[in-house]
Amino acid sequence: MNEQLNLSQQVCFPIYAFAKEIINQYRPMLDAIELTYPQYLVMMVLWEHDSQTVNQLGGKLHLDSGTLTPLLKRLETKSLVSRTRSTTDERIVNITLTQKGKELQTQAATIPQKLMQAMNLEMEDLEELKRIITKISNKNK
Amino acid sequence: MNEQLNLSQQVCFPIYAFAKEIINQYRPMLDAIELTYPQYLVMMVLWEHDSQTVNQLGGKLHLDSGTLTPLLKRLETKSLVSRTRSTTDERIVNITLTQKGKELQTQAATIPQKLMQAMNLEMEDLEELKRIITKISNKNK
DNA sequence: CGTAATTAAATTGTGTACAATTTAATTTTA
DNA sequence: TAAAATTAAATTGTACACAATTTAATTACG
Incomplete structure (x- = not known):
């Protein structure tokens, strides 16, 4: 490099x-x-499992509310998600995919393959990379 | 993860x-x-080789003037570097370590080892990681 | 029960990142 | 050589990233 x-x-x-x-x-x-890219990550998490709290998203993506709140507001402005305060616990805000947000998944479906082509990557390279990072990350548990 | x-x-x-x-x-x-961390990277490059243009720093760190100009101004405010417009080509700004900037290298010298301890890393893990990243990066040349 | 402690988001402030544009200087080239 | 093209930084605007604080709601506990 x-x-x-x-x-x-x-x-x-x-x-x-x-x-x-x-x-x-x-x-x-x-x-x-x-x-x-961070917005894409949030959408990925929601496509995998719809309706999550800000904290749940933050836990999965290692991002705090200081980052997520404005990001989620931008996704809401684009009508991709809705932000609804829980009625049972008013501290919690639930993030849910809108119809438009769900439909975007189809368009996004080809991105991973396109990325691998763009970067000229082999599946085996990525598996190897992931294996080492996981190995190192797991040392600190 | x-x-x-x-x-x-x-x-x-x-x-x-x-x-x-x-x-x-x-x-x-x-x-x-x-x-x-980005400021530390700039200092590392300058400790390695003092006096570089904004473009040279950007080339090595993959950062443009939009990122570097304000960052370098902050390093200048801390009296770690000086920013001097070249007399032979007034478009160019040379970034040079101040005495204080040079002295900081001593304090920073222990950081790499401390980081490896903090992350509980072995040299061999890092070499392996570096090898794969280099391999992947080199595919796109 | 009522206050203290905890929790979840939001807010505030600083510092990257990067695209796009601007400004000024230097080279190219017609 | 003068206009056009290029180059180097700086500027502008948008969007993270994260520490620290604030606000409001809920839970724990004396």
């Missing part, structure tokens, strides 16, 4: 740079459905 | 989440020297 940075830096910079590179590769595909 | 996200998403989300996790692990160490 870069020769001039010393080894101790190369330890973590490549991951940081690679994550940004992936998001940049997603950009044109996500632009087509007018989502940012 | 999370079981509820489907496979196609897990392809890239783990890298995104892992990069954020690393930056969060850096935070307490960087707080101690009052740098953010």
Whole structure:
């Protein structure tokens, strides 16, 4: 990635740079459905399991309400989700897919394959990468 | 990292989440020297090779002037770097370490080892991770 | 029961990220 | 050489990311 940075830096910079590179590769595909990458992640979680609280989304995506509240308001403005305060516990806000939000899943369905083509990736590379990250992440439990 | 996200998403989300996790692990160490992670990256590049243009820094860190200009102004406010417009080509701004900026390197020297301890990482894990990322990144050249 | 502690979102403030545009300087080229 | 094209930073605007605080609601407990 870069020769001039010393080894101790190369330890973590490549991951940081690679994550940004992936998001940049997603950009044109996500632009087509007018989502940012974090918005796409939220939609993915909701497509997998509709109706979740802000905290539940945050737990899965490692994001707090300071990030999610404005992001979810933007998704609401686009009529992709609705934000409803729970009647049984008024502290909780439930995030639910709208019809439009559900329908977007079809358009988004081809994105993962397109990304792999765009990045010229093999399934085996990704599996290997995932395996190592999982291995490292699991060390701190 | 999370079981509820489907496979196609897990392809890239783990890298995104892992990069954020690393930056969060850096935070307490960087707080101690009052740098953010991107600011630390800029200082690392300058410690490696002092005096670089905004474009050179951006090329190495994959950041544009929209990100770097305000960041460098903050480093200048902290008296860690100086920003000087080139006399031979007035379009270019040279970023140079101040004495204080150079001295900070000593304090920062222990950070990489501390990070590895904090994350409970082995050198071999990182080498493996780096190897795969390099392999994938090199596919697109 | 009523107050204290906890919890869930929202808010506030700082600092990236990046696209798009602007400004100013330098090169190209007709 | 003068206009056109290019280049380097800076600026503008939108959208995260996260710490810290605030607000409101619920639960715990003396």
